[in-house]
Amino acid sequence: MPTIGIDLGTTNSCVAAFRNGRVEIIANDRGNRVTPSYVSFTMDERLVGEAAKEDVTSNYTNTLCQIKRLIGRTYDDPSVQADTKLWGFSVIDDDNKPKIPVIHSYKSNIFCPEQISAMVLEEMKNTAEAFLGETVTDAVITVPAYFNDAQRKATRDAGEIAGLNVIGMINEPTAAAVAYGLDRQCKSERNVLIFDLGGGTFDVTIVEIKGRKFFVKATGGDTHLGGEDFDNKLVEHFISEFKQQHGENISDNKRALNRLRVVCEEAKRKLSSSTQAKVQVDALQGGYDLRSGISRAKFENLNFDYFKRTLDTVKNTLTDSGIEKENIDDVVLVGGSTRIPKIREMLEKFFDYMELKRTINPDEAVAYGAAAYAFSLVTGKDTVMEEFVLQDVIPLSIGIENKSREMGVIIPRNTTIPTKKWNNRQTLKDNQEKMILKIFEGERALTKENHFLGAFTISGIPPAPRKEGKVRVLFEINASGILHVKAIEKITGNSSEITIARDKGRLSEREIKQMVREAEKFRQKDEELKQRSKAMNALEDFAYSVKDKMSQKYLTTRQKESLMSKVTEILHWLDINKKEPVEMSHLEAKKKELEQLWND
Structure with a gap:
């Protein structure tokens, strides 16, 4: 049975399979190699992909997109609150979980982000099955390198709902590095920086490549930065301009916002090849038309802070890796937003006008690498995949809350995975018989500013003076980044454990x-x-x-x-x-x- 690699993107998704000694990117039923990550519900059917995206202006309240920006997040997340103001569909609060109400077949339905993502994944699965002529269940799904544990687990849940056996997960820039390395088959050791700027997320990863061996040195990124944010800046700009021209505020008009977003996205794409783009919408609101335009210079000015953030991430990741920028051999561009001229210009200048590598398709590279990795996990019996080795890292530090509610880091960020780390804990009170262990991830000093992963209790500690009760804690992370924590009391051997998988906010x-x-x-x-x-x-x-x-x-x-x-x-x-x-x-x-x- 074949295995597939799926790049589940914010804006577009892509699927690939390794067969006959090479990776093949699989086109959908319209002949396109990338599929919009859109799902639309009509009165009598459900649409996924191109057909759903075409429905967005007429059926905006029931056409869902950018769902990757909701997956694994809580409703009160500031980024969720900011996004919902610009979407045509609604997002409601269900015990601090974001959920999406739609009308389908004349009935009201409520979906969680995992279900919608599962529909996109299932479309990728069906596309692969039609091409391969076989049933497909095993898959590797890609995630942004800076996705936290909740987002990774939610993505895995989406795969399960889609009928997939998720045999592994791989960070998107790491998958792109695999695509680049297999394409070039570097004989000498090379330090490669992957700059992955897509529709909704941004990652930077530095990988040491030698032949078919890939060793990730450091990763950094932002799970809420990409082309959709650049679109939002244009939308905000034209909302303001339309109000100045006609005295009409369209901020609460979801239909008008949706129509404006479509033309802003088109304008952004045009500005990658032209210096001017028209922005025109008939009868936007109050009978008034929007007749305007945007220059490349204005677009760059509106988004300069976002562009600068990408460069700051590059600098920080270089620092984490311990590699000087002069020792980076290749800078590889991945993701559709790397087509923006200003971003390329800033990168070239930072790397002393090094030629940026565009030898791999920015839209397909991640799926390519995922398919190769999937093949290696199942059989790997092919001359192209001989001696294939992949070592990734964790993007965020993981630790235990100390008594002063500070973060006690056990596994620092950019530690190679899979990994195991032991930590010794001691009782804080006389005759303490149980210990509650709270697990967090993040880089802040206080746990309240980091992401809570889960908690568990170890009981049966023999009564003793404070500090004499001893517990050993094992932190174990597998190759897919899933964390398992086990605590063992030294004298009795009592133990307790948790796989960080179902904390509050996740699916049971x-x-x-x-x-x-x-x-x-x-x-x-x-x-x-x-x-x-x-x-x-x-x-x-x-x-x-x-x-x-x-x-x-x-x-x-x-x-x-x-x-x-x-x-x-x-x-x-x-x-x-x-x-x-x-x-x-x-x-x-x-x-x-x-x-x-x-x-x-």
């Missing part, structure tokens, strides 16, 4: 099983719609073929009138029922009637 096993069942219902409904569409097309084709053949066959006037009447009736019936849920039995009956007339 029961919720995942329920969502898997719901996903199966969607699959069945999608298949029924597909079969219905196929049957309707077959009936329409047969009706037209009968109409065409009538002139080629000797028929009486009465036969011609009878046939023409039936053909006209069927074509009219099809026309009025194209968007209604027609029973397959009705379609079959109509076709049988016409076939009987024709055969007679």
